[in-house]
């Protein structure tokens with residue numbers, strides 16, 4: 001039987017001894033010159049990076065806007081087919097941050113899992129439970145829900161105080177607790193918490209127990225690996241998909257781009273493993 005996303009992720013953490021998630025955010029302007037006249041550059045570049053970094057990856061995370069803005073959704077689908085064929089133990093998270101009324105959410109489910117063949121998808125919870133339910137119902141797939149995002153404006157709304165135990169707490173903590181308690185009946189949920197917020201990582205970990213975290217914000221956004229691992233790892237020293245895109249993808253703009261990406265991914269894996 002095909003493993004679920006969660007089973008695949010846990011198996012990969014174990015067998016490859018890595019918590020690195022390789023983000024695939026193609027920006028043709030940053031590609032090496034050799035791709036200048038390649039009509040299939042988006043696919044070819046991402047494939048080369050993925051093949052070079054797979055041994056250090058617990059997951060791949062293609063970001064959908066980076067394909068859709070180029071009219072390259074077909075390249076995204078073919079890339080995911082390639083990832084599954086060439087690296088069968090490495091689950092693929094489609095970063096699409098979807099969220100809409102139920103009938104539209106159903107179509108987003110079909111987009112992520114039928115059209116693109118992803119194993120998991122990122123979802124925005126702010127339309128409420130019914131907007132996420134079609135994703136949650138897919139027990140075989142992963143649902144990676146935004147909790148405390150990595151960007152500078154994360155606090156604008158996610159930190160607004162909401163009533164709790166006679167006082168208040170920030171909204172993201174309410175989101176974390178609600179999802180862990182009520183939305184995770186199939187055990188297929190993970191949370192996004194930014195690497196740029198070590199204190200919030202610690203707080204969310206205390207609320208949700210061993211639920212996996214997708215942690216973007218390492219590398220280009222400046223998150224600190226040691227603080228992330230110390231504050232967010234689970235009791236068994238895992239529980240994390242520490243995601244990096246640009247720092248790996250564009251480590252070199254010369255012909256050694258794939259080797260440079262592999263080196264970055266290995267250095268990140270080793271830095272994480274030293275702190276586990």
Ligand SMILES: O=C(O)c1cc(=O)[nH]c(=O)n1[C@@H]1O[C@H](COP(=O)(O)O)[C@@H](O)[C@H]1O
Nearest residue numbers: 063095122149150194216220221244245246
């Ligand atoms: O869901 C995400 O992946 C995500 C959530 C978040 O809070 N912050 C965040 O940066 N991301 C994504 O993670 C990637 C980060 O890219 P780098 O900063 O280049 O590593 C981008 O694709 C973002 O869209």
